[in-house]
Amino acid sequence: MTVVGSPLGGSVDGPGGTPGVNPQAPLARRNPVAKLGASTVLALGLLLSVDVVTAGTALALEALALPWCGLRPAALLRRCGILLLGAVPAGVAAAFFGEDAGPDLFALGLITVSEGSLTAGVAIVLRILAVGTPGVVLLSTTDPTDLADALAQVLRLPARFVLAALAATRLVGVLAEEWRSLSLARRARGLGGTGPVGAVRTAFGQVFALLVLAIRRATVLATTMESRGFATRQARSWARPSRLDGGDVLLVLGAVAVTAASIAAGVAAGTWELLLA
Amino acid sequence: MLLLGPSGAGKSTLLAACAGLLGEPHRVRADGVAEHENGGESEGAVLLDGVPAARARLEGSARAGLLLQDPDAQTVLARCGDDVAFGLENHGVPRELIWPQVDEALRAVGFRYGREHPTSRLSGGERQRLALAGVLALRPGLLLLDEPTAMLDPDGAALLRAAVRRIVAATGATCVVVEHRVADWLDDVDRVVVLEPGGGVVADGSPDVVLQLHGARLAQQGVWVPQHLPVVRRPRRGSASSAAPLLVARGLAAGRPGAAEPVVRDVDLSLGAGTATCVTGPNGAGKSTLAYVLGGLVPPAQGSLRAQERLARGLPPEPHRWRPRELVTRIGSVFQEPQHQFVASTVEAELAVGPHRAGRSPAEVRSRADELLERLGLARLARANPFTLSGGEQRRLSVATALATRPDLLVLDEPTFGQDSRTWTELLRLLIELLDEGVAVTAVTHDRALVDVLADRELVLGGVGHRPLRSPAVAS
Numbered sequence: 065m066t067v068v069g070s071p072l073g074g075s076v077d078g079p080g081g082t083p084g085v086n087p088q089a090p091l092a093r094r095n096p097v098a099k100l101g102a103s104t105v106l107a108l109g110l111l112l113s114v115d116v117v118t119a120g121t122a123l124a125l126e127a128l129a130l131p132w133c134g135l136r137p138a139a140l141l142r143r144c145g146i147l148l149l150g151a152v153p154a155g156v157a158a159a160f161f162g163e164d165a166g167p168d169l170f171a172l173g174l175i176t177v178s179e180g181s182l183t184a185g186v187a188i189v190l191r192i193l194a195v196g197t198p199g200v201v202l203l204s205t206t207d208p209t210d211l212a213d214a215l216a217q218v219l220r221l222p223a224r225f226v227l228a229a230l231a232a233t234r235l236v237g238v239l240a241e242e243w244r245s246l247s248l249a250r251r252a253r254g255l256g257g258t259g260p261v262g263a264v265r266t267a268f269g270q271v272f273a274l275l276v277l278a279i280r281r282a283t284v285l286a287t288t289m290e291s292r293g294f295a296t297r298q299a300r301s302w303a304r305p306s307r308l309d310g311g312d313v314l315l316v317l318g319a320v321a322v323t324a325a326s327i328a329a330g331v332a333a334g335t336w337e338l339l340l341a
Numbered sequence: 342m343l344l345l346g347p348s349g350a351g352k353s354t355l356l357a358a359c360a361g362l363l364g365e366p367h368r369v370r371a372d373g374v375a376e377h378e379n380g381g382e383s384e385g386a387v388l389l390d391g392v393p394a395a396r397a398r399l400e401g402s403a404r405a406g407l408l409l410q411d412p413d414a415q416t417v418l419a420r421c422g423d424d425v426a427f428g429l430e431n432h433g434v435p436r437e438l439i440w441p442q443v444d445e446a447l448r449a450v451g452f453r454y455g456r457e458h459p460t461s462r463l464s465g466g467e468r469q470r471l472a473l474a475g476v477l478a479l480r481p482g483l484l485l486l487d488e489p490t491a492m493l494d495p496d497g498a499a500l501l502r503a504a505v506r507r508i509v510a511a512t513g514a515t516c517v518v519v520e521h522r523v524a525d526w527l528d529d530v531d532r533v534v535v536l537e538p539g540g541g542v543v544a545d546g547s548p549d550v551v552l553q554l555h556g557a558r559l560a561q562q563g564v565w566v567p568q569h570l571p572v573v574r575r576p577r578r579g580s581a582s583s584a585a586p587l588l589v590a591r592g593l594a595a596g597r598p599g600a601a602e603p604v605v606r607d608v609d610l611s612l613g614a615g616t617a618t619c620v621t622g623p624n625g626a627g628k629s630t631l632a633y634v635l636g637g638l639v640p641p642a643q644g645s646l647r648a649q650e651r652l653a654r655g656l657p658p659e660p661h662r663w664r665p666r667e668l669v670t671r672i673g674s675v676f677q678e679p680q681h682q683f684v685a686s687t688v689e690a691e692l693a694v695g696p697h698r699a700g701r702s703p704a705e706v707r708s709r710a711d712e713l714l715e716r717l718g719l720a721r722l723a724r725a726n727p728f729t730l731s732g733g734e735q736r737r738l739s740v741a742t743a744l745a746t747r748p749d750l751l752v753l754d755e756p757t758f759g760q761d762s763r764t765w766t767e768l769l770r771l772l773i774e775l776l777d778e779g780v781a782v783t784a785v786t787h788d789r790a791l792v793d794v795l796a797d798r799e800l801v802l803g804g805v806g807h808r809p810l811r812s813p814a815v816a817s
Binding site: 207208209230231234235237238242244245246248249250251252253254255256269273276277280281282284285287288289290291292293294296297298299300301302303304305 | 357360362398399400401403405406407409411413414415416417418419420423426427428429430431432433434435436439440443460461472475476479598633636638639665666668669673674676678680681682683684694695698699728742743746
């Protein structure tokens with residue numbers, strides 16, 4: 065008989081141990097707040113207009129930076145799957161049902177795809193990818209603990225909330241285990257296997273049971289944290305320093321440059337159009 | 342110091358008060374009773390180094406550390422070192438002092454991993470020692486332990502006790518332990534205090550004297566007192582090897598979902614009517630995983646598990662392919678955590694779920710529920726919500742729900758975990774009755790006493806190699 069793993073294997077692990085991710089890559093090891101800032105700059109810049117040239121330029125420039133992100137292409141593609149899942153239907157819907165302009169390419173009943181609506185569809189897909197990819201890189205290469213340290217020390221968000229949220233994220237893995245036990249327990253009680261209505265009723269009961277268990281766990285966790293001096297009147301120190309350095313400033317400036325270049329390209333091509341105007 | 346008393350005596354509340362967790366009263370009434378913001382009331386005061394405990398905690402001067410029962414819920418952060426450092430950060434300890442203190446605390450509890458080790462990969466025993474290190478890093482003068490080993494396997498519990506013993510000897514800290522299993526701590530305590538519900542302190546003195554005077558009474562209340570341990574015997578009729586097999590495993594392997602490798606392999610097992618099989622082994626050896634497979638809840642990873650015709654009664658031989666309502670009349674599973682199994686809003690309704698799903702008539706459902714309520718001493722709780730029951734009551738109810746559909750085979754995961762001696766005795770008597778009725782009982786357990794009383798055969802999992810089934814040395 066062989067023993068493999070621990071009884072709680074399968075809970076949340078830090079990204080350090082995730083296959084396909086190198087947390088020491090030049091961009092991956094930047095301060096989480098800098099990564100967050102860079103993603104936000106790109107997102108805000110790209111939200112101003114929906115056009116193929118701006119979004120396409122941004123995506124191309126981001127692709128150039130990928131080798132330094134510490135994500136292997138396969139790992140990145142897997143993680144971007146969820147983005148495509150949202151982007152492609154949105155693009156198709158825009159192409160099919162969007163405002164038509166220019167010559168029609170084909171028509172089928174109510175659906176008309178014109179050159180204008182097809183361009184809009186492509187632009188939407190590119191924009192979602194250009195905004196989403198930095199987010200995916202941020203989430204994949206950032207350890208939640210480091211993010212919390214950065215939010216509290218660099219952005220000076222209230223430590224009490226940041227740390228409580230961080231502790232709660234660890235419980236998510238525990239709850240995933242509980243959910244599985246609950247599912248098996250329902251089968252052991254003779255529930256399930258009765259079609260969709262029964263399944264919905266069983267699921268509701270299971271959610272309720274999970275909530276009860278979650279509250280119980282959270283109460284113990286809160287007691288533990290309080291008994292170790294959390295949320296008291298004293299000033300807190302930080303075991304892991306988190307501060308911005310030159311590299312972090314460069315990263316944010318880089319994001320500003322990419323955004324500016326994309327918008328400039330869009331304006332130059334005449335496709336850039338302020339959404340709110 | 343060992344703190345004893347029946348459940349409901351307020352042992353945990355007293356520890357929480359000592360840790361300053363009950364908060365400062367927001368007003369004190371004329372009769373001297375203090376009211377707290379959460380609606381609680383307190384009288385008198387708990388002073389730590391001369392300061393009320395709650396104020397001491399808020400000011401960060403409290404030198405009291407608290408360790409609770411549930412290892413899973415006491416891990417705060419994702420990396421071991423960070424988790425230990427958490428308390429030091431809260432107390433504003435300068436960074437250059439934090440890491441040496443973290444390393445010292447990890448060493449003191451005999452921790453074999455580095456600071457970077459992810460807490461998600463720890464076993465229950467390791468987690469509990471990590472939590473102890475987190476408490477210890479604050480250099481408490483008062484160490485408060487609330488049933489710290491109740492959820493650990495025997496090895497994990499022994500390591501934790503050894504760590505506590507070393508720490509108390511090295512630091513000279515005062516240690517207060519709440520524990521049902523008296524024998525575990527008896528050699529290490531100088532003083533035993535007994536609490537009564539509503540009665541406060543009824544005894545306070547040296548272990549010998551207090552247990553001499555109150556041992557019998559405490560044992561009656563469910564405390565495991567060395568000279569008054571419960572005695573249960575199973576009369577043997579006939580030989581286990583001649584029992585008709587119900588479920589036969591050949592080369593069975595079981596794995597966790599998503600895991601590439603099974604945790605348990607090469608299990609050959611025959612579960613016969615009226616026989617008891619115990620599965621033992623350390624935490625992480627895959628005992629629960631095996632129980633899920635034997636219970637027909639998940640398919641085997643490899644090998645075969647075949648129900649014989651006596652059990653299958655016309656269904657295909659693989660239990661995991663049976664529909665839930667077919668499963669419950671053949672194999673009953675009792676989970677380690679009773680709350681996982683509760684699906685109804687009253688005890689009575691809980692017992693009706695299985696039989697109803699199995700298609701029994703309302704009259705039959707009703708009479709079976711009444712019979713089980715009576716047999717398991719739950720009759721007065723028929724209308725209570727299952728989640729509001731005590732630990733022992735929840736355990737009995739979870740067994741009753743599995744019995745409601747009269748399965749031929751009962752699979753129990755750690756049925757006696759954390760139970761007091763009263764519930765333990767009742768549970769064993771019930772299992773013996775079931776065996777006499779011809780039910781096959783399989784229990785996954787750490788409980789040596791249970792194995793000794795019950796088992797016809799024991800399967801030991803884990804470690805390197807494979808210890809085959811053995812029959813414990815029990816006179817037949």
